[in-house]
Amino acid sequence: MIYSLLRPLIFLLDAEAAHRLTVRVLARGPAPRPRPSDARLARHLLGLDFPNPLGLAAGFDKNGEVTDAALGLGFGFVEVGTVTPRPQAGNPRPRVFRLPRNRAVINRLGFNNDGFDVVARRLAARRGRGIVGVNVGPNRDSADRAADYVAGVSRFAAVADYLAVNVSSPNTPGLRDLQASAALSDLLARLARARDAAARRIPILVKIAPDLDAAALAATVETSLSVGIDGMIVANTTVTRDGLTDRDRAGESGGLSGRPLFHRSTVALAKVRRLAGNDLVLVGVGGIDSAATAWDKITAGADLVQVYTGMIYEGPGLARRIVTGLAERLDREGVVSIADVVGREADRWAGLDA
Numbered sequence: 001m002i003y004s005l006l007r008p009l010i011f012l013l014d015a016e017a018a019h020r021l022t023v024r025v026l027a028r029g030p031a032p033r034p035r036p037s038d039a040r041l042a043r044h045l046l047g048l049d050f051p052n053p054l055g056l057a058a059g060f061d062k063n064g065e066v067t068d069a070a071l072g073l074g075f076g077f078v079e080v081g082t083v084t085p086r087p088q089a090g091n092p093r094p095r096v097f098r099l100p101r102n103r104a105v106i107n108r109l110g111f112n113n114d115g116f117d118v119v120a121r122r123l124a125a126r127r128g129r130g131i132v133g134v135n136v137g138p139n140r141d142s143a144d145r146a147a148d149y150v151a152g153v154s155r156f157a158a159v160a161d162y163l164a165v166n167v168s169s170p171n172t173p174g175l176r177d178l179q180a181s182a183a184l185s186d187l188l189a190r191l192a193r194a195r196d197a198a199a200r201r202i203p204i205l206v207k208i209a210p211d212l213d214a215a216a217l218a219a220t221v222e223t224s225l226s227v228g229i230d231g232m233i234v235a236n237t238t239v240t241r242d243g244l245t246d247r248d249r250a251g252e253s254g255g256l257s258g259r260p261l262f263h264r265s266t267v268a269l270a271k272v273r274r275l276a277g278n279d280l281v282l283v284g285v286g287g288i289d290s291a292a293t294a295w296d297k298i299t300a301g302a303d304l305v306q307v308y309t310g311m312i313y314e315g316p317g318l319a320r321r322i323v324t325g326l327a328e329r330l331d332r333e334g335v336v337s338i339a340d341v342v343g344r345e346a347d348r349w350a351g352l353d354a
C-alpha cells in the first residue's frame with residue numbers, strides 16, 4: 001500500500017502544509033472516475049440518490065476545489081465548507097496538530113475560506129455529477145450571524161444538493177451559543193422559511209457538537225422537528241480531551257477529532273436517533289477509520305456517515321476500503337440493504353455514558 005510508505009514523509013510537513021499539498025495534487029490530477037458501488041449500499045434520502053452512505057466530512061475541501069476528485073475516490077457525497085459570506089483568513093498558524101499515537105487531530109482553523117461567491121461559482125462550474133453539500137457559517141466579525149446563515153440558502157440553493165448549518169465549531173468565539181434553545185429555534189425557523197421561499201428547495205441539516213448534554217440534545221431535536229429541518233449531522237469536533245495519551249499536543253486549544261471522538265459522538269448520535277425516530281435524516285461523523293467503525297456508526301443510528309481524520313492516517317484508499325467492507329459485511333450478516341441495519345443498536349449505544 002503506497003500510502004503507508006508515503007505517510008512518514010507527509011508527516012514531516014506541518015499538518016496544514018500536508019493538507020494543502022494533498023488538495024493541490026487532487027486538484028491537478030485527472031479526477032478518478034467514480035466506480036459504481038454495490039446497489040445494496042444505495043440510499044434515497046433528502047430527495048437525493050446516494051450511491052453509498054459514505055461522505056467526505058466538512059473541512060477537507062473547504063473551498064470546493066476537489067469535489068470531483070473526492071467522489072472519484074469512492075465517496076458517495078462530499079460536504080464543502082465551512083464557507084462564510086465574506087472570505088476570511090482564520091486564526092494564526094500553526095493551527096492544526098496531529099496526535100499520531102491517538103490517531104487524532106486538534107484544529108483551530110477558525111473558518112479560513114474563500115467566501116460564498118467564489119465557492120458558489122466554483123460549484124456552478126463543476127463538470128462532474130455526484131452529491132455535494134455546502135456547510136455554511138457566519139463571518140467572525142459579523143454583526144448579524146443568523147443573517148449570514150440565511151444568506152447561504154439563496155446563495156447555494158441552485159448549486160448544492162444540501163446545506164449544512166454549522167453551529168458547533170469551537171473555533172469562532174460564541175458560535176456554539178447558537179445551540180441554546182431560544183437562539184436555535186429562531187435561527188432554524190428563519191432558515192426553514194428561506195428554504196421554502198427559494199426557487200429550488202435545498203434540504204437543510206444542522207451540525208451539532210458532541211458535547212451537548214441530554215437536555216440540549218432533546219431541545220435541538222424538538223426544535224428541528226417542529227420547524228421542519230431535514231436532518232442533523234452528529235457531530236463536530238469536541239472540546240474535551242479525555243483519553244489522550246499523546247500528551248505533547250493535548251494542551252493545544254481547538255476541536256479534537258479522530259479515534260478519541262468515536263465513542264462520544266456515537267453515543268450522541270444514538271441518543272438523537274432515539275429522540276427523532278425516523279423523522280430526521282441523521283449523518284454520523286466522528287472517529288470512523290475502517291469499515292467496522294462505519295458499520296458501528298450506522299447501526300447506532302446513522303443513515304449516512306462521514307470521515308475526515310481517518311483519511312489523514314489511513315490515506316486516500318480509505319473510502320474505497322470502507323465501501324467495499326460495508327458490502328462484505330452485508331453478505332456476512334445476510335442483510336439485503338444497508339437501510340435495514342440503521343439504528344438497530346441505538347438503544348444499547350444511547351444507554352452508554354459519553
Ligand SMILES: Cc1cc2nc3c(=O)[nH]c(=O)nc-3n(C[C@H](O)[C@H](O)[C@H](O)COP(=O)(O)O)c2cc1C
Pocket residue numbers: 057058059060062081082096105107109111135166169207235236237256257258259261285286287288306307308309310
Ligand atoms: C482540520 C479539520 C478541519 C475541519 N473543518 C471543519 C469545518 O470547516 N466545518 C465543519 O463543520 N467541520 C469541520 N471539521 C470537523 C469534521 O467535519 C468532523 O465533524 C470531525 O472532524 C469529526 O470527524 P473525524 O473524526 O472523522 O475527523 C474539521 C475537522 C478537521 C480535522
